Amino acid sequence: MLNLLGEYNCKIDAKGRLMFPARLRKQLSSVLQHGLVVNRDIFEGCLVIYPQPEWDKVNREMSRLSRYNKKHQLFQRKFMKGATHVELDGSGRINVPALLLEHAGIELPNDNEIIVSGLGEKIEVWSKNRYDRNVLDDVEDFDFGSLAEEVRKDIEPSNEN
Numbered sequence: 684m685l686n687l688l689g690e691y692n693c694k695i696d697a698k699g700r701l702m703f704p705a706r707l708r709k710q711l712s713s714v715l716q717h718g719l720v721v722n723r724d725i726f727e728g729c730l731v732i733y734p735q736p737e738w739d740k741v742n743r744e745m746s747r748l749s750r751y752n753k754k755h756q757l758f759q760r761k762f763m764k765g766a767t768h769v770e771l772d773g774s775g776r777i778n779v780p781a782l783l784l785e786h787a788g789i790e791l792p793n794d795n796e797i798i799v800s801g802l803g804e805k806i807e808v809w810s811k812n813r814y815d816r817n818v819l820d821d822v823e824d825f826d827f828g829s830l831a832e833e834v835r836k837d838i839e840p841s842n843e844n
Contacts (some may be wrong), residue, residue, distance in 0.1 A: 685714070685734060685802030692811070697792040698700060699784055700776040704799055707806060715771065721808075723777055723786045726727040727817060730779070730787045730808040735768070737804045779808070788813045 685704040691704040708715065718736035725729045733741060745762070748755035767785070769777045784790075786809040789797060809818070 685710070685737065685804045686709070687803060687806055690754045690798060690800045692798050693797050694795050695779065695784075695789065695791065695797055696795065698774055699781060699791065700738045700772075701779055701797070701799070701808070702774070702776050703771055707799065707801060708771070710801065719751055719777065720768055721777070721783060721785060722762075723764070724807065726760060726806075726830070728786065728788055728813055729810075730783055732769075732777075732806040732808060733804070738766075 687707060689704070689706055689708050689710075691707070693702060693704060710768045711734055714734045714736050720735060720738040722731050722733070745759055748759055750756060765783050766782065767780050767781065769779070771777055771813045788794070788807060794810060794812065798807075798809040798811055798814040800807045800809070
């Protein structure tokens with residue numbers, strides 16, 4: 684099981700090539716030969732990179748959706764839109780498609796500073812400006828402790844019988 688950790692300031696070149704952080708490459712060493720899948724995040728204006736084995740799990744979940752249910756098909760269509768298989772080149776870079784960069788608010792060549800962050804089984808890619816606004820700036824007004832309590836309730840087994 685992967686437990687990807689770390690937050691990295693990176694740059695992306697004018698052609699959309701991201702130098703993948705060496706420490707993340709090391710954490711992914713057991714699965715990197717299978718490639719990666721980059722996709723839009725469904726909740727935030729960032730990208731998500733899945734190691735191929737993790738993407739395969741996501742795909743299995745998608746396959747449980749009914750092809751005869753309009754909501755299921757719409758969700759699948761929206762979720763899979765833009766998902767792209769990528770591999771590291773000889774220099775340790777991945778090429779991120781322009782449409783995905785647009786979703787993440789990364790406007791090349793001027794806006795080339797990004798944050799790459801390990802998040803358990805996946806990796807998030809943020810425009811530095813958007814990351815600062817959406818993740819860092821709300822820290823003062825945000826009650827992280829209350830959120831932690833609420834999330835904990837969602838994952839703890841119920842004691843009610």
